[in-house]
Amino acid sequence: MTELAKNYDARAVEERWYRRWVEQGAFQADPAAAGDRYAVVIPPPNVTGILHMGHALNATIQDILVRWRRMQGCNTLWVPGTDHAGIATQNVVERDLRKKHLSRDQLGREKFVERVWQWREKYGNTITSQLKRLGASCDWSRERFTMDEGLSAAVAEVFVRLYEKKLVYRGNYIINWCPRCRTALSDEESAHVNTAGHLYYLRYPCLGGKRKEAVVVATTRPETMLGDVAVAVNPRDKRYAGLAGRRCLLPLLKRELAIIQDDFVDPEFGTGVVKITPAHDPNDFEMGRRHNLEPINVMDENGIMNELAGPYQGLDRFECRKRLLEDLTAAGLVEKVEEHTHAVGHCYRCDTVVEPRLSLQWFVRMKPLARPAIQAVKDGRIQFVPERWTKVYLDWMENIRDWCISRQIWWGHRIPVYYCRACRHEWAATRTPETCPACGVAEFDQDEDVLDTWFSSWLWPFSVLGWPARTPELAAYYPTRSLVTGAEIIFFWVARMIMAGLEFMDDIPFDRVYIHGTVRDDAGRKMSKSLGNSIDPLTVIDEFSADALRFSPRVS
Amino acid sequence: MKMYTDSTAPGAEMQLADFQSADLDPDDKHILVRLNNTIAACTDSLERFRFNDMTRELYDFVWHQFCDWYIEYAKTSLNSDQPERRQQTLRVMHCVFSHVLRLLHPITPFITEELWHGMGYGSDDELLMLARWPVPLDPEEVAGWGDFRRMADYVENKHELIRIGRTLRTDYSIAPSRLIAYVLKPESAETARLLAADELSIASLLRASSITVDAEFNPPRIMPHGITRLGTIFMPIEGVLDGQAERKRLEDQLKKLTNDLASVNRKLDNIDFVRKAPARVIEQQKTRKQELLERCGKLQRLIAVLGG
Numbered sequence: 001m002t003e004l005a006k007n008y009d010a011r012a013v014e015e016r017w018y019r020r021w022v023e024q025g026a027f028q029a030d031p032a033a034a035g036d037r038y039a040v041v042i043p044p045p046n047v048t049g050i051l052h053m054g055h056a057l058n059a060t061i062q063d064i065l066v067r068w069r070r071m072q073g074c075n076t077l078w079v080p081g082t083d084h085a086g087i088a089t090q091n092v093v094e095r096d097l098r099k100k101h102l103s104r105d106q107l108g109r110e111k112f113v114e115r116v117w118q119w120r121e122k123y124g125n126t127i128t129s130q131l132k133r134l135g136a137s138c139d140w141s142r143e144r145f146t147m148d149e150g151l152s153a154a155v156a157e158v159f160v161r162l163y164e165k166k167l168v169y170r171g172n173y174i175i176n177w178c179p180r181c182r183t184a185l186s187d188e189e190s191a192h193v194n195t196a197g198h199l200y201y202l203r204y205p206c207l208g209g210k211r212k213e214a215v216v217v218a219t220t221r222p223e224t225m226l227g228d229v230a231v232a233v234n235p236r237d238k239r240y241a242g243l244a245g246r247r248c249l250l251p252l253l254k255r256e257l258a259i260i261q262d263d264f265v266d267p268e269f270g271t272g273v274v275k276i277t278p279a280h281d282p283n284d285f286e287m288g289r290r291h292n293l294e295p296i297n298v299m300d301e302n303g304i305m306n307e308l309a310g311p312y313q314g315l316d317r318f319e320c321r322k323r324l325l326e327d328l329t330a331a332g333l334v335e336k337v338e339e340h341t342h343a344v345g346h347c348y349r350c351d352t353v354v355e356p357r358l359s360l361q362w363f364v365r366m367k368p369l370a371r372p373a374i375q376a377v378k379d380g381r382i383q384f385v386p387e388r389w390t391k392v393y394l395d396w397m398e399n400i401r402d403w404c405i406s407r408q409i410w411w412g413h414r415i416p417v418y419y420c421r422a423c424r425h426e427w428a429a430t431r432t433p434e435t436c437p438a439c440g441v442a443e444f445d446q447d448e449d450v451l452d453t454w455f456s457s458w459l460w461p462f463s464v465l466g467w468p469a470r471t472p473e474l475a476a477y478y479p480t481r482s483l484v485t486g487a488e489i490i491f492f493w494v495a496r497m498i499m500a501g502l503e504f505m506d507d508i509p510f511d512r513v514y515i516h517g518t519v520r521d522d523a524g525r526k527m528s529k530s531l532g533n534s535i536d537p538l539t540v541i542d543e544f545s546a547d548a549l550r551f552s553p554r555v556s
Numbered sequence: 557m558k559m560y561t562d563s564t565a566p567g568a569e570m571q572l573a574d575f576q577s578a579d580l581d582p583d584d585k586h587i588l589v590r591l592n593n594t595i596a597a598c599t600d601s602l603e604r605f606r607f608n609d610m611t612r613e614l615y616d617f618v619w620h621q622f623c624d625w626y627i628e629y630a631k632t633s634l635n636s637d638q639p640e641r642r643q644q645t646l647r648v649m650h651c652v653f654s655h656v657l658r659l660l661h662p663i664t665p666f667i668t669e670e671l672w673h674g675m676g677y678g679s680d681d682e683l684l685m686l687a688r689w690p691v692p693l694d695p696e697e698v699a700g701w702g703d704f705r706r707m708a709d710y711v712e713n714k715h716e717l718i719r720i721g722r723t724l725r726t727d728y729s730i731a732p733s734r735l736i737a738y739v740l741k742p743e744s745a746e747t748a749r750l751l752a753a754d755e756l757s758i759a760s761l762l763r764a765s766s767i768t769v770d771a772e773f774n775p776p777r778i779m780p781h782g783i784t785r786l787g788t789i790f791m792p793i794e795g796v797l798d799g800q801a802e803r804k805r806l807e808d809q810l811k812k813l814t815n816d817l818a819s820v821n822r823k824l825d826n827i828d829f830v831r832k833a834p835a836r837v838i839e840q841q842k843t844r845k846q847e848l849l850e851r852c853g854k855l856q857r858l859i860a861v862l863g864g
């Protein structure tokens with residue numbers, strides 16, 4: 001029996017016990033041991049992450065569950081790990097390079113990726129050592145990283161299986177594009193923010209018929225008019241019955257446009273006449289397809305107007321908007337300008353205004369994957385706690401859209417698709433091939449894009465246990481039990497894990513999803529950097545103790 | 557930090573079901589019943605991811621049951637000269653404390669592990685983090701406890717009686733050092749028996765010179781008293797309190813509060829004030845008015861009891 005110290009030195013005590021627990025292997029799981037299995041996988045924090053109150057709360061809840069089950073005699077495993085966080089990490093390393101007056105283009109792909117690995121070597125353990133200070137009883141001998149060898153193999157395996165089942169496909173599609181990050185974003189990565197802007201009413205002169213006749217179209221992004229291929233009216237709109245089949249002139253570029261009819265046109269919006277710009281608007285893209293109109297893409301990947309923008313080539317999109325409006329005003333073609341508040345997509349990583357853009361991307365067909373995942377929640381095999389999140393999940397799943405999984409960055413899992421230079425054969429393979437399987441030549445190129453970060457984390461509950469190999473861990477601990485996470489990643493992550501588990505393991509990945517709230521300050525406000533009310537959990541640990549931090553998270 | 561550890565923490569290894577009715581006082585039974593309830597509640601909260609509920613349960617048990625009441629009770633018993641009684645109290649204390657450490661461990665793993673070893677509840681390599689999670693008694697074991705639950709209810713009521721007795725004392729500003737000869741008028745013969753058997757513990761918690769349990773008690777004139785679930789508690793004040801001086805003190809207080817009340821009323825009756833002041837300020841004044849009304853009412857009752 002040890003004498004208790006009069007003054008409790010939390011730091012010394014906490015370090016001593018953490019070391020003892022690890023040394024005695026008390027966190028370590030044994031798949032062969034007896035007892036009900038209770039496994040939890042940590043939501044892998046970004047490798048760029050620094051422990052904030054949200055992580056502290058999330059990890060404390062998991063640790064409470066895991067320690068409790070372990071004491072109940074369960075065969076318990078808590079798998080830790082980190083996420084390579086594609087865009088986020090690439091941005092951090094790029095910022096670092098800029099300080100040294102270097103850019104990723106100067107370095108080239110290989111050198112740049114090397115730099116990211118070096119960065120990860122140096123700073124990537126910050127968050128895991130912080131979790132240790134919090135007391136997290138993770139099995140550190142089983143720590144994973146979404147880019148480690150095993151997980152990369154799982155990613156390639158999954159891609160190839162989906163490719164062969166025709167559940168991934170490549171297509172020209174209108175996607176959310178961040179001109180700053182120069183990559184496609186999934187719908188979920190484009191955050192809609194209500195923004196005060198303008199609705200511009202522009203006159204397009206009609207051809208044939210009376211002189212000076214014009215149609216007036218309304219748009220919030222006039223610079224995209226340079227890519228117009230038609231204007232459209234609703235066939236039931238009596239006001240414009242006489243316009244059908246006629247043509248008008250695109251101002252400034254003096255290109256002729258057909259006036260078409262489409263049920264999708266909302267007679268209530270603007271004047272009821274809309275411009276059709278398939279390369280820069282998702283609805284126009286669909287309409288363009290219906291009417292066989294060739295899209296005209298007038299911007300490059302940086303949001304700079306290209307050669308198809310005529311005299312505006314080389315201008316940034318917002319500069320172009322300004323100049324174009326000046327020119328239209330001078331020509332007397334601006335009918336009026338209204339104040340207009342609308343939802344504008346912003347890049348969730350860098351807050352740049354997202355540009356809908358037509359480009360060649362890879363997609364996962366989601367509907368077939370969603371069906372069993374909806375069923376698993378409806379029949380109660382998977383339960384959300386609190387229950388109200390069930391509806392949020394189901395609503396999204398029932399309206400699910402295809403998932404854009406290609407990203408035009410360098411840090412991530414490169415898409416395992418190869419193109420033969422000789423015979424143009426395209427194929428997917430889990431390992432870098434030697435020769436083209438169709439014609440046998442050794443000259444081929446790998447796809448340049450990498451996969452969305454979530455394409456590795458959606459496999460997390462089984463990839464961390466060794467899948468696709470049939471490991472004892474996988475047999476013992478899959479399905480895992482409780483998933484503990486915040487509401488903001490139900491679509492990004494939770495839903496996709498359920499789909500992946502059912503598709504590749506033929507079983508649910510976990511049976512309870514506990515969605516916890518956000519940490520708030522005394523006044524009940526969300527903690528945020530901009531409000532200046534965030535508490536650094538490490539300061540609390542230093543000043544008081546990890547126990548104190550764990551005992552008192554204020555949660556809503 | 558050192559608890560009474562005569563031998564090697566007797567009771568730490570004891571299970572709830574090991575305790576026998578005949579060996580224990582009502583207070584022992586009460587704390588064990590409450591512990592059993594707490595174990596069930598904590599486990600249930602965890603099953604349902606109700607972490608805040610679990611924390612509240614534990615906090616309430618440790619502070620408001622174990623520290624506020626059981627440790628107070630235990631002091632008398634630990635100071636007694638009967639070794640058997642001391643030993644029995646120690647067993648209960650260690651059993652409760654070792655269970656509490658286990659229940660708290662998932663939330664505060666470090667300090668509980670430190671205390672676990674500090675108390676000698678586990679040898680060096682017997683970690684608390686690998687100790688067994690407490691399990692509440694099954695119905696058969698509860699039946700084996702016999703009168704535990706009835707005694708626990710009685711002790712709950714006794715705590716109420718003591719709180720009310722203490723309030724009587726503070727109402728009349730009687731110093732804690734003054735011993736009072738309380739009289740209890742029990743609500744039933746059964747209660748009378750329990751109270752009489754428990755006199756020592758009640759007297760010590762109330763700082764009483766004596767406790768008289770008298771079913772026929774009829775105070776000669778109005779006397780400070782309170783109604784409890786176990787019966788009525790009377791506080792005789794002759795010799796303890798200068799009735800005249802106390803009456804004057806209370807009347808002075810009442811006068812001051814009545815003035816305060818008048819001033820709040822003036823504000824609230826002022827249409828200008830009500831119209832212009834922010835809602836928050838008006839709410840404050842209304843709350844204050846309510847408080848003052850209640851305090852005045854109470855003072856009037858206290859004065860009435862002191863008589864003319």
Ligand SMILES: [Zn+2]
Nearest residue numbers: 178181347350
């Ligand atoms: Zn961006």
Ligand SMILES: [Zn+2]
Nearest residue numbers: 420423436439
């Ligand atoms: Zn070929």
